[in-house]
Amino acid sequence: MNRIEKRFAEYKxxxxxxxxxxxxxGDPSVEMSKKLIREMIAGGLDVLELGVPFSDPTAxxxxxxxxxxxxxxxxxxxxVCFDIVRDIRSYDADVPVVLFSYYxxxxxxxxxxxxxxxxAGADGVLIVDLPPEEAGELTDKWPGNExxxxxxIAPTTYDERVKLISTASRGFLYLISRTGVxxxxxxxxxxxxxxxxxxxxxxxxxxxxxxxxxxxxxxxAMAGHADGIVIGSAFEKVIEKNPDNPDLPKIMGDFVxxxxxxxxxx
Amino acid sequence: MFDYNYPDQRGHFGEFGGxxxxxxxxxxxxxxxxxxxxxxxxxxxxxEFNSLLKxxxxxxxxxxxAGRLSEHIGGAQIYLKREDLAHSxxxxxxxxxxxxxxxxxxxxxxxxAETGAGQHGVATATTAALMGMECKVFxxxxxxxxxxxxxxxxxxxxxxxxxxxxxxxTLKDAMNEAMRYWVEAVEDTFYVIGTVAGPHPYPVMxxxxxxxxxxxxxxxxxxxxxxxxxxxxxxxxGGSNAMGLFYPxxxxxxxMIGVEAAGEGIxxxxxAAPLCKGTVGVLHGSKSYLLQDEDGQIKHAYSVSAGxxxxxxxxxxxxxxxLGRVRYVPxxxxxxxxxxxxxxxxxxxxxxxxxxxxxxxxxxxxxxxSKDEVILVNLSGRGDKDLAHxxxxxxxTTK
Numbered sequence: 001m002n003r004i005e006k007r008f009a010e011y012k013x014x015x016x017x018x019x020x021x022x023x024x025x026g027d028p029s030v031e032m033s034k035k036l037i038r039e040m041i042a043g044g045l046d047v048l049e050l051g052v053p054f055s056d057p058t059a060x061x062x063x064x065x066x067x068x069x070x071x072x073x074x075x076x077x078x079x080v081c082f083d084i085v086r087d088i089r090s091y092d093a094d095v096p097v098v099l100f101s102y103y104x105x106x107x108x109x110x111x112x113x114x115x116x117x118x119x120a121g122a123d124g125v126l127i128v129d130l131p132p133e134e135a136g137e138l139t140d141k142w143p144g145n146e147x148x149x150x151x152x153i154a155p156t157t158y159d160e161r162v163k164l165i166s167t168a169s170r171g172f173l174y175l176i177s178r179t180g181v182x183x184x185x186x187x188x189x190x191x192x193x194x195x196x197x198x199x200x201x202x203x204x205x206x207x208x209x210x211x212x213x214x215x216x217x218x219x220x221a222m223a224g225h226a227d228g229i230v231i232g233s234a235f236e237k238v239i240e241k242n243p244d245n246p247d248l249p250k251i252m253g254d255f256v257x258x259x260x261x262x263x264x265x266x
Numbered sequence: 267m268f269d270y271n272y273p274d275q276r277g278h279f280g281e282f283g284g285x286x287x288x289x290x291x292x293x294x295x296x297x298x299x300x301x302x303x304x305x306x307x308x309x310x311x312x313x314e315f316n317s318l319l320k321x322x323x324x325x326x327x328x329x330x331x332a333g334r335l336s337e338h339i340g341g342a343q344i345y346l347k348r349e350d351l352a353h354s355x356x357x358x359x360x361x362x363x364x365x366x367x368x369x370x371x372x373x374x375x376x377x378x379a380e381t382g383a384g385q386h387g388v389a390t391a392t393t394a395a396l397m398g399m400e401c402k403v404f405x406x407x408x409x410x411x412x413x414x415x416x417x418x419x420x421x422x423x424x425x426x427x428x429x430x431x432x433x434x435x436t437l438k439d440a441m442n443e444a445m446r447y448w449v450e451a452v453e454d455t456f457y458v459i460g461t462v463a464g465p466h467p468y469p470v471m472x473x474x475x476x477x478x479x480x481x482x483x484x485x486x487x488x489x490x491x492x493x494x495x496x497x498x499x500x501x502x503x504g505g506s507n508a509m510g511l512f513y514p515x516x517x518x519x520x521x522m523i524g525v526e527a528a529g530e531g532i533x534x535x536x537x538a539a540p541l542c543k544g545t546v547g548v549l550h551g552s553k554s555y556l557l558q559d560e561d562g563q564i565k566h567a568y569s570v571s572a573g574x575x576x577x578x579x580x581x582x583x584x585x586x587x588x589l590g591r592v593r594y595v596p597x598x599x600x601x602x603x604x605x606x607x608x609x610x611x612x613x614x615x616x617x618x619x620x621x622x623x624x625x626x627x628x629x630x631x632x633x634x635x636s637k638d639e640v641i642l643v644n645l646s647g648r649g650d651k652d653l654a655h656x657x658x659x660x661x662x663t664t665k
Contacts, residue, residue, distance in 0.1 A: 104556075180449055
């Protein structure tokens with residue numbers, strides 16, 4: 001069992017809901033990013049989705065597009081992402097880290113991706129534009145199974161595909177709450193709840209819901225249906241509002257505590 | 267005989283092509299692929315498509331012997347497939363008639379498109395007007411600036427032009443934004459992609475709608491010269507006019523040349539030539555040659571022609587390159603402008619800057635070949651849209 005599977009198994013046993021958080025690696029700078037992540041984990045983040053920046057993030061809305069550009073401007077590439085993962089492992093041996101990427105940077109990194117990602121301490125990959133139909137060309141060549149592949153499910157995903165996707169996934173399934181790109185619109189809790197329940201009937205994998213969750217209240221409400229919630233654009237907005245603020249790590253840590261508290265109340 | 271049977275069931279052209287998109291779009295693409303497979307062999311769909319090509323688009327477009335130009339060059343004979351004479355001024359209309367009709371058969375009444383030079387946007391707006399559909403066209407702010415007449419045309423045709431300011435404000439960014447919008451509106455909206463790029467089924471679908479160019483050209487050139495031509499030449503941005511011309515000749519003993527935009531020169535880095543200078547990667551839903559840096563970040567493409575200004579290329583071209591079936595060559599801005607002037611002066615035909623790239627390469631080839639050889643160039647579009655831009659450049663260089 002890798003760290004992701006271990007954590008979700010534990011949480012299932014004691015009824016705890018997971019707080020999954022996305023930030024772009026190296027936004028606004030590599031040093032600040034390392035501090036932010038440390039504070040976020042201290043604040044109660046359960047799974048880190050570390051965004052590998054890409055020049056053309058077609059599945060993302062303006063907030064994450066901008067964070068990706070800032071990270072690229074800060075010189076982030078896959079090597080720097082691995083460096084950030086190593087930094088996390090220097091103080092936390094348990095927190096699961098998922099590399100959240102578009103496919104092209106992974107292709108460009110080349111054949112050592114699996115070895116280098118696992119050596120750095122990463123536990124999974126979520127590749128936004130790599131559906132299970134095509135994923136074999138990457139994962140078939142992997143020399144081990146320490147790195148899990150997490151796939152997404154969308155409201156448009158019909159049942160036959162749910163089966164295909166859950167068979168191809170390990171760790172958890174990422175349920176996109178709405179049709180649309182990241183960071184737009186709100187969340188229709190009841191509608192999303194029914195959709196989570198529909199997927200639940202078809203898989204035993206833990207289900208985490210993302211897209212459109214921006215407040216601890218949303219998080220609390222979603223906890224009634226999902227095993228975890230994913231926050232992305234809301235975290236990036238905090239970075240965007242405080243680009244030069246030396247207190248940014250503390251502000252972010254407190255922001256994370258707000259969500260943690262809401263989930264723990266459930 | 268060249269053994270060629272691509273793509274496979276899931277849209278792979280050898281190692282290229284495929285479907286690489288977010289899950290939200292997967293069902294829509296699977297649906298589009300199924301609909302395309304069904305209707306491309308459906309008698310009533312094909313009858314309607316072919317009737318529109320004939321009576322609305324004005325097909326067949328002629329093949330014309332550019333005699334004065336050939337004589338001036340003093341080498342091989344140059345013939346032009348006159349896609350510039352198609353309704354709305356370019357080959358793009360063949361594809362938009364096909365895709366918009368398909369959207370209608372699928373019960374969708376909204377289409378979106380991306381555009382660079384505006385030619386695909388105009389063609390989509392045209393067929394959307396024809397079929398009474400709502401139409402949104404995504405266009406980079408930089409291109410809106412360069413291509414005002416086409417922006418005005420789209421407005422007149424009832425389409426909404428959505429300015430895209432992210433990135434470089436060109437075709438690549440327009441495509442990103444169209445994909446984002448599509449994710450939002452995927453339930454009732456059909457995305458009309460303008461070239462043989464994008465996820466499956468687009469590369470094969472656009473090829474099938476464009477292969478009429480090559481089918482006609484094959485018959486026409488035989489009637490004119492009693493045999494097949496020695497060489498085919500077409501420009502390649504995304505590559506739809508080239509695929510349209512090349513595909514019906516793939517099994518023949520005919521040389522094929524795909525011409526990429528070398529911009530300020532292939533060694534300057536300021537170009538749009540992924541097949542000549544790129545590496546393999548995934549962008550906009552398929553695997554193909556791309557302009558990218560060593561970290562897999564997409565580089566900015568540059569060309570004097572907004573229609574060629576794209577860092578990727580259709581996956582089938584990548585395969586044809588690997589197979590060695592098509593030779594891909596670069597042509598600079600200056601060479602294209604020179605060809606633009608020559609065709610205007612010698613034949614009274616003002617070509618699009620895209621097509622001028624193909625012509626420039628054909629002129630080079632013709633010079634080194636004998637008078638009884640025949641080169642057929644796809645004149646993919648007319649130059650009206652480029653006049654202001656091209657004249658400004660010509661004015662600068664002649665002063």
